[in-house]
Amino acid sequence: MTDHLKSAPVAYQNEPFLDSPDGRILRILSEYQEPLARFRREQIQDTVVFFGSARFQGHKDATRNLATLQQNHTATPPAQLEKDLKRAQAGLDMARYYEDARRLAHMLTKWSIQIPARRHRFVVTTGGGPGIMEAANLGAHEAGGKTIGLNIQLPFEQSPNQYITPSLNFQFHYFFMRKFWFAYLAKGLVIFPGGFGTMDELFEILTLAQTDKLAKKILVVIYGSEYWNRIMNFQAFVDAGTVAPEDVDQFKIIDSPEEAFEFLRDGLTKHHLGGTPKKQGEVLPEIAKTRP
Numbered sequence: 001m002t003d004h005l006k007s008a009p010v011a012y013q014n015e016p017f018l019d020s021p022d023g024r025i026l027r028i029l030s031e032y033q034e035p036l037a038r039f040r041r042e043q044i045q046d047t048v049v050f051f052g053s054a055r056f057q058g059h060k061d062a063t064r065n066l067a068t069l070q071q072n073h074t075a076t077p078p079a080q081l082e083k084d085l086k087r088a089q090a091g092l093d094m095a096r097y098y099e100d101a102r103r104l105a106h107m108l109t110k111w112s113i114q115i116p117a118r119r120h121r122f123v124v125t126t127g128g129g130p131g132i133m134e135a136a137n138l139g140a141h142e143a144g145g146k147t148i149g150l151n152i153q154l155p156f157e158q159s160p161n162q163y164i165t166p167s168l169n170f171q172f173h174y175f176f177m178r179k180f181w182f183a184y185l186a187k188g189l190v191i192f193p194g195g196f197g198t199m200d201e202l203f204e205i206l207t208l209a210q211t212d213k214l215a216k217k218i219l220v221v222i223y224g225s226e227y228w229n230r231i232m233n234f235q236a237f238v239d240a241g242t243v244a245p246e247d248v249d250q251f252k253i254i255d256s257p258e259e260a261f262e263f264l265r266d267g268l269t270k271h272h273l274g275g276t277p278k279k280q281g282e283v284l285p286e287i288a289k290t291r292p
Contacts, residue, residue, distance in 0.1 A: 052132025
């Protein structure tokens with residue numbers, strides 16, 4: 001008796017193919033279409049994105065970490081202890097940015113959820129991990145609003161923080177698709193102290209605005225003059241002629257949650273709440289014009 005061949009899987013259920021180089025275009029499209037479908041389902045119209053270091057802790061945790069090192073130091077070699085204490089003290093000094101991000105996200109969310117609209121406006125969005133990301137998601141969560149986490153697969157595990165709205169918890173493989181979604185919905189950007197990734201994300205948005213690749217106004221807050229003035233001399237770009245003087249007017253450096261909130265509230269109201277009403281049934285109308 002002749003054995004019959006088993007049915008082959010249809011292409012979209014063929015996992016070896018989907019995981020292969022030939023399936024890359026489908027994986028990329030999935031990281032566009034699946035988030036888009038979820039944003040539509042959750043009625044997300046636009047966002048305010050918080051960037052900053054994943055390494056910062058809240059004041060309570062940073063204080064506990066330093067105290068633990070000071071109390072349990074006998075088994076640690078002096079040279080290593082000195083490094084650990086210096087790092088822990090720096091962590092405590094920077095904890096204020098965690099607390100400020102939490103407060104700003106809370107204030108922004110409390111305001112935004114009172115906006116009369118069919119869809120959710122100016123939803124606090126982060127990279128979904130710890131540090132400043134956790135702080136912003138926490139503040140929005142405490143204010144009773146939805147909050148988005150756009151996480152990324154990394155060689156070192158970055159688990160999503162617990163304050164992301166579960167239905168808005170995303171995981172990306174491709175950095176460029178994750179960055180696309182940061183820019184695509186954003187009407188505001190808040191840059192807290194951070195490292196290479198934070199600077200990359202800041203300059204990407206500034207470049208898109210400078211080259212007129214955004215069909216919308218994105219308000220940019222650079223938070224923490226003490227930190228950023230040590231890291232970056234923005235005026236040096238102008239003095240050297242590498243950017244136009246008006247290019248540095250694309251952002252505002254701010255040092256308090258209250259001032260940042262007022263700047264964002266007033267700018268978002270002016271640029272994104274004062275236009276003509278959208279037609280009934282439109283989905284994500286603003287992002288359709290955006291070409292990040």
